[in-house]
Amino acid sequence: MRAHIWRSAHRASPATRPNHNARFLATDSRSRLSKFWAPTGGISAQDGEQDDSHALLLKGGFLRQAHSGVFHLLPLGLRVQNKLESLIDKHMSSIGASKVSLSHISTEELWKQTGRYSSNSELLRINDRRESGFLLAPTHEEEITALVANMVHSYKDLPLRLYQTGRKYRDEKRPRQGLLRAKEFMMKDLYTFDSSHEIAIKTYEEVRQAYTNLFDELKIPYLVADADSGNMGGKLSHEYHFVSPKGEDNVWSCNSCSYVANEELVEKSAPPTNLDAIAAPEEPSQPLVFTGITMDRKTAIRIVIARPSDMSVETQPSWDSISSFVNLHAVKRVYRDLDTGIEAATLSKLLPPIQSHKTLYSPSLVHLQKTTSHTDTSNTSTTEEADISLTRSGDACPRCSTGALAVQKAIEVGHTFHLGTRYSDPLSALVAVPHATQKEAIHMGCHGIGVSRLIGAIASLLADSAGLNWPRAVAPFEAIVVTTPKVADDDGVGVYDELRGIDTVLDDREGKSLGWKLRDADLIGYPVVVVLGKAWKEGKVEVQCRRLGVKKVVERGEVRQEVERLLGQL
Structure with a gap:
């Protein structure tokens, strides 16, 4: 659509006459690739790591590597990240969590108070001109607990659920597999605060249900494993995994019951030894x-x-x-x-x-x-x-009498922890509670989702020989309208307009053949591709969905219904 400029100033009254030093434009609100920076192609697998999906993210124009383990997100990558954040916001809102934004900089002093400073070799430490001890936060338990300790003093102020989606940092010795193991990464971390252990456990289960709902919406199979809390503290935690040969975790599961555990907690049943x-x-x-x-x-x-x-x-x-x-x-x-x-x-x-x-x-x-x-x-x-022998595939399940254990490589994308008073005690996050003469420590939980890791994991799981394959919930665009050079721009715009309400982009780039545009659409991984090609002479449109194996010609009036039907399965 052409921009319209005020040209009739001489006919306007003095009160309404425009300022001739300004230009007033009526902009086209449609998403067009001609106006969107998507630098695809030109990046071979050898330029990135030896990881097919990471190479596709580079070649598809989603990101570029700035330094070892550090990446810049380009517009397509940022749209995927924003979609993930919106999905997270929806499910955090469902449990009454409020969003905050904590500083990336933390102090050594807080980490020393909780005992995590000296034992953590992955901290990225920084000093200011006064040689003060700061670090780039790999996580925010210390900071959020100190914040709440200064502001919450009564059980009446609880429960409190605070979360953020922000950057985290760790001094990885050997960053690898692109976004799966980086020095700088995006993470959602939710912190819950309750007045008693019993209430905190109920909160933990509510968070687990929210996580289940969130991962279900991605429509990608996942495992929930009993997990070890490590130096986070507490004795109750669960990990959320995508099964993948590129994973660094070993997850064990029973072939007969619901038992799933990571390698730190897996147990096996053994016959009594005489x-x-x-x-x-x-x-x-x-x-x-x-x-x-x-x-x-x-x-x-x-x-x-x-x-x-x-x-x-x-x-x-x-x-x-x-x-x-x-x-x-x-x-x-x-x-x-x-x-x-x-x-x-x-x-x-x-x-x-x-x-x-x-x-x-x-x-x-x-x-x-x-x-x-x-x-x-x-x-x-x-x-x-103690039974300290290695667990082997085929070992008897510890929970049922008929099952056998098997191991799978998996990518951890989420983790829930019940922390108890691990951080509230040393940082004096105390509240007055009924029938107690002294204030008591707040009971906490910490629940994370690796946002940038999810991007890398989804890319890894769903990519094929043609390119990436995003689920609808996080795709940079849900659909793309692709036209041949012979199709008038108004025709492409007309089909685009019939898809309003669906997150669609129009590929109106000049000088690109239909074949090039279709290969590019496959590389980027749009869930649905709408093609104005040979069938357009008869007023028909081809609708493609590579992930579902669909390639169908429909009447123009049916295109919206067909696109919605396919997206509903993704």
């Missing part, structure tokens, strides 16, 4: 023995497990390879202070002076306690028993 029936080995040296150390460097921990049948007695693997033989997560359940990240060379220097020892046996080797006790010369020695 230790009396097990013959003692000829030599106590036959089992594998790994010796680690506690975080405070004061106690050595021996881990004793059966030697694989195909390994010679003379072979003793180093500490660096322990995870290939031992379930370290099971070990950490017994000895939470075991340093599983220490290198073998450092360990060998720290162990010799230590006199305090603890020993953990696999159940089938408990009889070795008597055999080896006479060789223990330490001043302090204790023993424990």
